[in-house]
Every structure is written in structure tokens, then in C-alpha cells.
Amino acid sequence: MEIKKIISGNFEVTVNIKVKDTDNTYLLRIKNAFISQNFIPGQFVMIKPDFCCSDPLSARPFSVFRKFNENEFEVLYRVCGKGTELLSNVKKGDYVSVTGPSGNGFKILNNKKSQNIYILIAGGIGIAPLFSLPDFIKNHIIKNSIKENEENENYDLEENNKIILYYGSKTENELYFRHSIHSSYDEVYFATDDGSFGYKGNIVDLLFYNMKDYCLKNFELENKDKNNEKDKKNVFVNKEVIKSEENVSIKEQLNIQFYSCGPKPMLSNLINKFRDYSLDTFKKNSLQVSLEEHFACGIGVCLGCVIKINSYNNSDNFIFKRVCKDGPVFEASELYNY
Numbered sequence: 001m002e003i004k005k006i007i008s009g010n011f012e013v014t015v016n017i018k019v020k021d022t023d024n025t026y027l028l029r030i031k032n033a034f035i036s037q038n039f040i041p042g043q044f045v046m047i048k049p050d051f052c053c054s055d056p057l058s059a060r061p062f063s064v065f066r067k068f069n070e071n072e073f074e075v076l077y078r079v080c081g082k083g084t085e086l087l088s089n090v091k092k093g094d095y096v097s098v099t100g101p102s103g104n105g106f107k108i109l110n111n112k113k114s115q116n117i118y119i120l121i122a123g124g125i126g127i128a129p130l131f132s133l134p135d136f137i138k139n140h141i142i143k144n145s146i147k148e149n150e151e152n153e154n155y156d157l158e159e160n161n162k163i164i165l166y167y168g169s170k171t172e173n174e175l176y177f178r179h180s181i182h183s184s185y186d187e188v189y190f191a192t193d194d195g196s197f198g199y200k201g202n203i204v205d206l207l208f209y210n211m212k213d214y215c216l217k218n219f220e221l222e223n224k225d226k227n228n229e230k231d232k233k234n235v236f237v238n239k240e241v242i243k244s245e246e247n248v249s250i251k252e253q254l255n256i257q258f259y260s261c262g263p264k265p266m267l268s269n270l271i272n273k274f275r276d277y278s279l280d281t282f283k284k285n286s287l288q289v290s291l292e293e294h295f296a297c298g299i300g301v302c303l304g305c306v307i308k309i310n311s312y313n314n315s316d317n318f319i320f321k322r323v324c325k326d327g328p329v330f331e332a333s334e335l336y337n338y
């Protein structure tokens with residue numbers, strides 16, 4: 001079994017600056033070669049300013065945003081309370097206490113026999129754990145291809161693997177790094193609640209509007225009450241599915257992986273739409289979500305972060321798992337009533 005190394009100590013801050021055009025979002029850069037070189041997107045670090053009290057519960061969890069260089073990694077955080085306010089006062093040259101990289105990260109499933117589409121769905125600051133994922137996916141595919149090269153010399157990486165981003169927020173200023181984000185993706189879609197940039201509305205609706213382009217047959221509505229008001233606005237997707245039936249044989253060979261992080265209402269909406277549309281889709285195509293529950297200890301001891309996970313072995317049909325230790329990334333189909 002792979003043993004995960006987690007480091008803990010005080011490390012120097014080299015940058016802590018407000019992100020341009022935002023009121024309350026900061027980019028924090030910390031000197032630590034191990035985290036920079038070894039984190040998996042989706043993993044988190046517990047951070048606390050050195051001048052804070054000794055209470056371990058005052059450390060706060062943040063996703064590792066990206067590797068800046070071999071010796072430094074970055075965290076993108078939004079000030080929303082006491083802990084993040086204190087963190088925003090940290091200056092270059094100060095030290096912060098850091099524990100990590102903790103938790104699991106996103107898993108990459110790549111199928112050489114099909115076309116692979118990786119669809120990332122981010123809401124606001126939920127871009128943080130997803131930001132490094134495109135590079136991680138590309139490295140994973142390249143490493144695997146090198147291993148299997150003799151068998152598959154004609155494999156076209158670019159042609160057979162697409163990475164797509166759906167990024168939504170309340171307003172344009174909360175689409176962090178939107179100017180530089182394009183180069184990592186084959187396609188990028190933006191949505192804002194106020195219509196200040198991209199599609200006006202929520203990003204999950206936009207994804208489902210376009211879903212017909214990614215998976216056709218898999219996406220037929222099942223067990224649906226077609227007269228239900230709630231479902232009416234989505235019925236057009238089903239019509240398109242039927243219209244495009246002739247393409248099914250090509251599209252059936254798709255391996256589609258979905259990765260998401262965002263506010264709880266967005267994730268619930270996404271997961272429920274997956275459930276509604278087709279149990280089949282939900283089983284075949286993995287949707288991994290990174291959950292941002294409130295943490296206290298962050299090391300699996302206090303049980304302050306438990307969530308319900310489906311279980312078919314007990315009468316309640318669920319068991320509890322700790323987001324900090326068993327997550328924060330979960331397969332959405334595992335989540336009980338999320």
C-alpha cells in the first residue's frame with residue numbers, strides 16, 4: 001500500500017497579495033519543496049499564521065492551488081472570517097504553520113481505447129483545487145503512454161484527450177485568473193449570475209445545455225415524469241439526444257470524467273442533475289467532487305467534518321466518513337442525499 005507522506009512545520013511566506021480586481025481574495029506563496037513537488041490536485045494543507053495562538057483547531061484548510069516553482073507552492077483564498085482575516089495580515093518573510101499535503105486528490109481514469117474527455121466544473125473559489133488538474137492529467141497520460149508505447153505507437157495524445165472547463169461565479173471579478181486560464185484547456189465556458197461575463201445564469205445549467213455534445217446515448221432521460229414542471233427546461237437536451245442518434249456509435253466510445261468543486265448548492269445541483277438524468281450516466285462516467293466542509297482538527301480525530309456515504313450493508317443505508325481523512329474528493333455516486 002502506498003504510504004502518504006505529510007509534512008508539518010513552519011515555512012516562510014514569499015508572497016501574500018490581494019488578487020487584482022478582487023476585494024477579498026489573496027494569493028499566498030509558501031516555501032516548501034516537498035508540497036510543491038508532490039501534491040495531487042484536490043489535496044489540501046492546514047495553515048495557521050505563526051503569530052496565532054497554539055490551538056491546533058485554529059489552522060484552516062486550503063487546497064493547494066498550484067506549484068509556483070520546485071520550492072514554492074501557492075494557495076488562493078478568500079477572506080470570509082477570523083482565520084482568513086488573520087492570514088491576510090501575514091507579510092512576506094513571516095512564517096506560517098503548514099501541515100500537508102493531506103487527504104486524497106482527484107483520480108485520473110484514462111482509457112487508451114476511447115476518446116477521453118475531462119470536464120472540470122468550478123464555482124468561484126472552487127477553482128482552487130482544480131487549477132492544477134489539467135497539467136496533472138496531461139502528465140498522467142504522458143507517463144502512461146510512455147509505459148505502453150510499444151503497443152500503441154500511433155496513439156495521438158492531443159486528438160484522443162480533451163480537457164474542458166466550465167467556470168461559474170456570481171460576477172466577473174470572481175472568475176479568478178480567467179485571462180490566463182485558457183491555455184490549459186481545449187474549451188472553456190464561463191457563466192456569471194449577473195451576466196457580467198459569459199453565459200448569464202448558473203454554470204451547471206450551461207454544462208447540461210451542452211451535455212448533448214459530449215455523451216449522447218448515455219444521456220437519455222430515465223424514469224422521468226415528463227410533465228413535471230421542474231424538468232421542463234431540460235427536456236430540450238433529450239430531444240437533441242434523439243435527433244443525434246446516428247452519431248451514437250462514435251460517441252459510445254467516449255470516456256468522460258467530470259471533476260468539480262464549488263459552493264454546496266452548486267455541487268448539490270450538479271449531483272442531483274446527474275442522478276435525475278440517468279443512473280446509467282452516473283455509473284459509467286465518474287463525477288468526482290471536492291467537498292469543502294467545515295474542518296476543525298483536519299487530521300481525522302475530532303469527527304467534526306463527517307458526511308453520509310451510501311452503504312448497502314446496514315439498515316440505515318449510509319455510514320459516516322470524514323471529509324478530512326477519507327476525502328476531500330469523493331465519487332459523487334457515493335454521497336448519500338447530498
Ligand SMILES: Cc1cc2nc3c(=O)[nH]c(=O)nc-3n(C[C@H](O)[C@H](O)[C@H](O)COP(=O)(O)OP(=O)(O)OC[C@H]3O[C@@H](n4cnc5c(N)ncnc54)[C@H](O)[C@@H]3O)c2cc1C
Pocket residue numbers: 044060061062063064075076077078079080081082083084085125128129291292293294295328
Ligand atoms: C478541503 C478544503 C479546501 C479548501 N480550500 C479552500 C481554498 O483553496 N480557498 C479558500 O478560500 N477556501 C478554501 N476552503 C474553505 C476555507 O477553509 C474556509 O473559508 C476557512 O476555513 C474559513 O475560515 P475563517 O476563520 O476565515 O472563517 P470562519 O470564521 O470559520 O467562518 C466565516 C464564515 O465562512 C463560513 N465558512 C467557514 N468555513 C467554510 C467552508 N469550509 N465552506 C463554506 N463556508 C465556510 C462560515 O460558515 C462563516 O459563515 C477549503 C475548505 C476545505 C475543507
Ligand code: FES
Pocket residue numbers: 294295296297298299300301302303304305306322323324325
Ligand atoms: S476535521 Fe476533525 S475529523 Fe475531520
